[in-house]
Amino acid sequence: MVRRERQIIILILAVFLFAAGCSTADTIWDYEAVNSIGRGIHPKVNADASDPANRVTVEGVVIGGSHEILNPGPPAGMGIQYTLFIQDDTSDRGGIQVWAGSWFYGDPMWTDLRQTDYIDVQPGDRVRVTGFLSDAGRGKVVINHRHSNNPDLVFHVEILGHPGMPDPVLINSVSECNYFDETRSGGGEFYQTRWVMLHGVLLGPGNWVNNSLLTISDTTGAVGLLLSARGNFTGNPKPDFPISVVGIFDQEDTTSPHTEGYRIWVKKQEDVARAINHCREVRLCSAGEMSALVGKVVSRVYPGFFYVQDETRTGGVRIDSSKIVSPGDRICVHGQVSNINNEKTLNPRYLIIQNSGGAPKPIGVTSRELWCSSGLDVYGLLVRCVCVVKEYQGNGSYLLTDDAGRTIKAQTYGFDLPENGTRVAVNAVVAQSEGVPMLLIASASDVEVIN
Numbered sequence: 001m002v003r004r005e006r007q008i009i010i011l012i013l014a015v016f017l018f019a020a021g022c023s024t025a026d027t028i029w030d031y032e033a034v035n036s037i038g039r040g041i042h043p044k045v046n047a048d049a050s051d052p053a054n055r056v057t058v059e060g061v062v063i064g065g066s067h068e069i070l071n072p073g074p075p076a077g078m079g080i081q082y083t084l085f086i087q088d089d090t091s092d093r094g095g096i097q098v099w100a101g102s103w104f105y106g107d108p109m110w111t112d113l114r115q116t117d118y119i120d121v122q123p124g125d126r127v128r129v130t131g132f133l134s135d136a137g138r139g140k141v142v143i144n145h146r147h148s149n150n151p152d153l154v155f156h157v158e159i160l161g162h163p164g165m166p167d168p169v170l171i172n173s174v175s176e177c178n179y180f181d182e183t184r185s186g187g188g189e190f191y192q193t194r195w196v197m198l199h200g201v202l203l204g205p206g207n208w209v210n211n212s213l214l215t216i217s218d219t220t221g222a223v224g225l226l227l228s229a230r231g232n233f234t235g236n237p238k239p240d241f242p243i244s245v246v247g248i249f250d251q252e253d254t255t256s257p258h259t260e261g262y263r264i265w266v267k268k269q270e271d272v273a274r275a276i277n278h279c280r281e282v283r284l285c286s287a288g289e290m291s292a293l294v295g296k297v298v299s300r301v302y303p304g305f306f307y308v309q310d311e312t313r314t315g316g317v318r319i320d321s322s323k324i325v326s327p328g329d330r331i332c333v334h335g336q337v338s339n340i341n342n343e344k345t346l347n348p349r350y351l352i353i354q355n356s357g358g359a360p361k362p363i364g365v366t367s368r369e370l371w372c373s374s375g376l377d378v379y380g381l382l383v384r385c386v387c388v389v390k391e392y393q394g395n396g397s398y399l400l401t402d403d404a405g406r407t408i409k410a411q412t413y414g415f416d417l418p419e420n421g422t423r424v425a426v427n428a429v430v431a432q433s434e435g436v437p438m439l440l441i442a443s444a445s446d447v448e449v450i451n
């Protein structure tokens, strides 16, 4: 009995200590709290650096690596800086920048520090950083060395693993991110130092070169776009059409109140895509071009690819990706256009699953629509049609006879169609094979025998 009571007491103590531990461990989000003029208000911000207890430790996934944003050297010199952007990967909020300037140290100390503390880090690495928090009046709480060469103020970076880059979060319109809100329930402070996507924006004046700060806007407002100095923008043409951008949400506002200067810091030219509204517009893009769609519905999933279509069932497009999606998922995709057997497809660089709903309903079609003789273009769309099984050709391929007696093709994936002569109603995405309609049948449940 005594032993049992002791066990219970130990258990209660353990739960209490665990709960206490959880409630006192501050997160990146806590460290980034601001007041009404955008200054950091966490007690550790700008706290006495002679007291080691004022050091903080943060962990997260690196969305801006040591060589992507600034030139870290060595050697040391003016302009040689080390920076990382770290996103909290345990929640959907919070991120922090770390920064060091080589000219405060000089060689050889910088060369040493680049081996021991300010180490090379790749995007997608998970890191732990220990150092002092600082708000130097630029709109951000960061971890830095307080612009000192004191070895006690050096922050330490350690790589914990490599989970890979997170998916960006979609910002639905500029008006969601270009304003200051002290509570951080929305606006720029909510998105600060997070990996984001903004779709359907136009570029303002300015040169399309590395290290150029431009503006992007939609009908709801404008926000900054900073092209990384370490990027590959110089030499590429400036897009004169709506674009989709993926980058690090950042702020730089050096005058009080620090409530403006929000911008998306884009790392690479490939993170800028032509923003299109309808799936069918992918056909108008050139192979190799980057193109982006948002809010499209997954219709059917196949080995190594799937199709999405417009909510309005206007058109569809093939997405070449093995990422796990299900019919009814609503996705955003930003990727490169390819030409596979005369069909324009997208290879995602970024793919966001926004939410899941019911699978889309197929459109009932006849031979006229399958052969595009009714004026309706059904390629890439989920359809339902009645056919007769005609002939198996091996490797899951079949010939069918459509309702007008014309021969069409079908492709199955790991299952058989009923025997020749069987009349079936089929749900399938329509593709084309050498000018002939081809039904892509994802599963046996999409085939119904009709008597």
Ligand SMILES: [Ca+2]
Pocket (backbone or CB within 6 Å): 034, 038, 139, 140, 189, 192, 251
């Ligand atoms: Ca801020």
